[in-house]
Amino acid sequence: MKKSIFFVLSTFVATTALATTPISLPTPQQRIGMDLMEALQQRQSIRNFSSDSLSYQELSDVLWAAFGINRPETGKRTAPSAMNRQEIQIYAALASGLYRYDASGHQLIKVSDKDIRSDTGRQDWVAQAPLNLIYVSDFSQLDRGDDTAKKLISSTNAGFIGQNVYLYCAAAGLATVVRGGFDEQMLAKSMQLPEHMKIILTQTVGHRASASNP
Numbered sequence: 406m407k408k409s410i411f412f413v414l415s416t417f418v419a420t421t422a423l424a425t426t427p428i429s430l431p432t433p434q435q436r437i438g439m440d441l442m443e444a445l446q447q448r449q450s451i452r453n454f455s456s457d458s459l460s461y462q463e464l465s466d467v468l469w470a471a472f473g474i475n476r477p478e479t480g481k482r483t484a485p486s487a488m489n490r491q492e493i494q495i496y497a498a499l500a501s502g503l504y505r506y507d508a509s510g511h512q513l514i515k516v517s518d519k520d521i522r523s524d525t526g527r528q529d530w531v532a533q534a535p536l537n538l539i540y541v542s543d544f545s546q547l548d549r550g551d552d553t554a555k556k557l558i559s560s561t562n563a564g565f566i567g568q569n570v571y572l573y574c575a576a577a578g579l580a581t582v583v584r585g586g587f588d589e590q591m592l593a594k595s596m597q598l599p600e601h602m603k604i605i606l607t608q609t610v611g612h613r614a615s616a617s618n619p
């Protein structure tokens with residue numbers, strides 16, 4: 406009897422450990438063949454997504470561009486943040502589940518097996534696009550001001566991240582649109598966020614379905 410309980414427990418622990426093994430992302434590319442001024446020319450919101458998944462390289466590049474570490478000696482990032490608080494956490498809603506981007510390890514940590522893409526917005530294509538980024542502010546890292554002030558700072562910081570994603574997508578030929586249209590309560594529940602974690606913005610990323618209808 407004791408032996409079988411041990412077997413069940415050890416199998417459970419092994420399965421849990423396997424499910425939560427972080428996805429180590431490839432090194433971000435240093436060049437993708439379009440210069441900054443051309444990427445600015447191309448930057449636009451595109452809402453016409455195919456369901457094709459992104460490659461690990463594209464996932465790596467978009468997350469690093471968004472808010473990766475570009476100066477390992479200081480741990481500073483590709484986007485600025487007020488007083489370098491780095492309070493924005495990026496979550497990635499993929500078909501295979503919900504992940505948190507760990508910038509220091511440049512890896513994705515699975516937080517849920519559930520596909521919550523349809524909960525990330527009110528527009529129907531969010532469920533079909535391969536990646537929905539969710540920018541969440543950890544208010545516990547902001548010690549000054551009330552919640553309104555914290556939201557203002559976090560929205561500003563998330564805006565820089567969103568623009569980094571726009572520019573990367575323009576240069577990489579991917580489609581993206583930043584989105585404020587989502588049901589905050591429902592999404593927070595779906596993500597099982599604690600009270601101090603506030604959703605600021607979402608951003609859909611994927612391959613463009615066709616050249617028409619941006």
Ligand SMILES: Cc1cc2nc3c(=O)[nH]c(=O)nc-3n(C[C@H](O)[C@H](O)[C@H](O)COP(=O)(O)O)c2cc1C
Nearest residue numbers: 448449450451452526528582583584585586587606
């Ligand atoms: C804070 C913010 C929230 C937005 N929310 C949405 C949204 O919920 N859904 C959407 O389709 N586009 C959304 N957009 C994209 C804008 O509609 C888009 O940027 C605008 O129409 C200008 O088009 P452009 O990005 O191609 O220049 C949002 C943009 C910003 C900056």
